[in-house]
Amino acid sequence: xSQPLRAPEPAxxxxxSQPDAVGVGDGRxxxxxxxxxxxxGGPEGPDEVMPFLENVLRGRNVPRERMLEVxxxxxxxxxxxxxxxxxRALLEALQAELEAHGPKLPVYWGNRNWHPLLTDTLQEMAxxxxxxxxxxxxxxxxCYSGCRQYRENIAAACEPLGDKxxxxxxxxxxFNHPGxxxxxxxxxxxxxxxxxADVDRDQVTVLFTAHSIPLSMADTSHYVIQxxxxxxxxxxxxxxxxWQLVYQSRxxxxxxxxxxxxxxxxxxxxxxxxxRHVVLVPIGFISDHMEVLFDLDEEAATLCRELGVEMHRASxxxxxxxxxxxxxxxxxxxxxxxxxxxxxxxxxxxxxxxPLDCCPAxxxxxxxxxxxxxxxRA
Numbered sequence: 419x420s421q422p423l424r425a426p427e428p429a430x431x432x433x434x435s436q437p438d439a440v441g442v443g444d445g446r447x448x449x450x451x452x453x454x455x456x457x458x459g460g461p462e463g464p465d466e467v468m469p470f471l472e473n474v475l476r477g478r479n480v481p482r483e484r485m486l487e488v489x490x491x492x493x494x495x496x497x498x499x500x501x502x503x504x505x506r507a508l509l510e511a512l513q514a515e516l517e518a519h520g521p522k523l524p525v526y527w528g529n530r531n532w533h534p535l536l537t538d539t540l541q542e543m544a545x546x547x548x549x550x551x552x553x554x555x556x557x558x559x560x561c562y563s564g565c566r567q568y569r570e571n572i573a574a575a576c577e578p579l580g581d582k583x584x585x586x587x588x589x590x591x592x593f594n595h596p597g598x599x600x601x602x603x604x605x606x607x608x609x610x611x612x613x614x615a616d617v618d619r620d621q622v623t624v625l626f627t628a629h630s631i632p633l634s635m636a637d638t639s640h641y642v643i644q645x646x647x648x649x650x651x652x653x654x655x656x657x658x659x660x661w662q663l664v665y666q667s668r669x670x671x672x673x674x675x676x677x678x679x680x681x682x683x684x685x686x687x688x689x690x691x692x693x694r695h696v697v698l699v700p701i702g703f704i705s706d707h708m709e710v711l712f713d714l715d716e717e718a719a720t721l722c723r724e725l726g727v728e729m730h731r732a733s734x735x736x737x738x739x740x741x742x743x744x745x746x747x748x749x750x751x752x753x754x755x756x757x758x759x760x761x762x763x764x765x766x767x768x769x770x771x772x773p774l775d776c777c778p779a780x781x782x783x784x785x786x787x788x789x790x791x792x793x794x795r796a
Contacts, residue, residue: 448521448523448753448754449550450521450523450550450551450552450587450752450753451523451524451547451548451549451550451551452523452524452525452526452543452546452548452550452551452552452584453512453516453523453524453525453526453551453552453553453554453749454525454526454527454528454539454543454551454552454553454554454586455505455508455509455512455525455526455527455528455553455554455556456527456528456529456530456536456553456554456555456556456568456571456572457501457505457527457529457530457555457556458501458529458530458531458556458707459501459502459529459530459531459532459533459535460498460499460500460501460502460531460532460707460708461492461497461498461499461532462498462499462502462503463496463497463498464492464493464496464497465497466497466532467489467492467493467497468485468489470499470531470532471485471488471489472485473531473532474531491708491712492708494712494716495708495711495712499707499708500705500706500707500708500711501705501707501708502529502532504705504706504707504736504737505527505529505556505705506527507736507737508556508705508736508737508742508745509525509527511737511739511742512525512554512742512745512746513525515742515743515745515746516746516749519746519750520750521749521750521753521754523552523749523753524546526539526542526543526548526551527539528540528575530567530568530571536571536572536575537575537578540572540575540576540579540583540584540586541579543584544579544582544583544584545582548584549584549585550584550585550586550587551584551585551586551587552586552587552588552589552749552752552753553568553572553586553587553588553589554589554745554748554749555568555588555589556704556705557591557704558591558592558593558598558644558648558702558704559591559593559628559640559641559644559645559648559702560591560639560640560641560644560768560776560777561631561635561636561639561640561641561777562631562635562638562639562777562778562779562780563631563635564591564641564777565588565591565639565772565776565777566772566776566777566778566779567779568588569588569772572586572588587752587770587771588772589748589749589752589770590748590759590767590768590769590770591644591768592744592748592768593644593645593647593648593768594644594647594648594651594761594762594763594765594767594768595744595748595760595761595762595767596740596744596760596761596762597740597741597743597744597745597747597760598648598704598735598741598744599648599651599652599655599762599763600655600740601735601738601740601741602648602652602699602701602732602735603651603652603655603656604738605699605732605733605734605735606624606652606653606656606658606697606699606732607656608732608733609697609699609730609731609732609733610622610624610656610658610697610730612730613695613728613730617695617728620659620660621660621693621695622660622695622696622697623660623661623662623688623693623695623696623697624653624658624660624661624662624696624697624699625661625662625663625664625681625684625685625688625696625697625698625699626645626648626649626652626653626661626662626663626664626699626701627664627665627666627681627698627699627700627701627702627714628645628663628665628666628700628701628702628703629665629666629667629702629703629709630665630666630667630668630669630676630677630678630680631676631677632670632674632675632676632677632780633675633676633677634675634780634781635779635780636677638777638778638780639776639777642677643765644765644768645663645701645702646663647763647764647765648701649661649663649699649701650763651762651763652699652701662684663701664679664680664681664683664684665677665678665679665680665681666680666681666709666713666714666718667709667713668680681698681713681714681718682717682718682721685718685721685722685725685727685729686721686725688727689722689725689726689727693727694726694727694728695727695728695729696722696727696728696729696730697729697730697731697732698714698718698729698730698731698732699731699732700714700731700732700734703734704734704735704736704741705734705735705736706733706734706736710731710734714731715731719731744760747760752770
């Protein structure tokens, strides 16, 4: 049994004009009057790093020394996470796509953990008279942290707004949408093309990477099978046979089991087996944010140099025109109740409305006896 989502997220700054009563595209009408872009958020200066991490880790048993260690990662990039600037670019591209093809609805932007915060954005939407919005979350795969938690964030942000709170419906995940698969395949081919002419492409190891999550979270979601399917589809389209799905950016105490293998462990294993060329494909991310830049472009790249392995990294989809068009299509299929729902491969298009038991929260963590959990980054 399922029920519609009635949860908006913490509001923040809007990037759009005031909402019209009705969205217009090709003459079709809709009961939606706004679009909400929802993301993780990140600091945009050295002074914001610690407040951001404290916000992310509020209520979690992460020692301050570990937080300071993660904060140091940001200093490699001037204390700025690239995620907000990349969301601004996506927002601008999406607005242009909507203006050209509809539905012509205002677009707002709110983050889970940093400005523009969802609470501020939803307040702004409510003040503008928005009653019903469609949300695009920058996560293409199903699990608690990538789906349900965002819906809970939206609900929590709506609660203080009372009767003024907009209803917010989340768009389906897009792991097997051609608008995601095709750009990632092109990016993989581009990365393969950076090797010299003397390198046999069939001998290059391709490692698809995604954020690791606790096994307790993975076991109650479709996260792994969706990642496996997306990786298979991208590899197949790019003509790659030598590939593996691995994980990165693990957080949590050493005693807690998380998805493996870690990308660096996989690189060591492939290097020991004689592999000297590797491409990393961040299939689990849509933009080159901190976890991609630091964990792959710095940590994994440093390891490869030490092992004598030539490494190249495929780009994320970012603002690829086909990906931006996909986002508009996902909005249109819900806003206009379109019957066709694009998906390729062995799995059907994901559900629009999450069942009540979809992607449940993992059981509470026990405080670590020793060793510090790692802090998430964006």
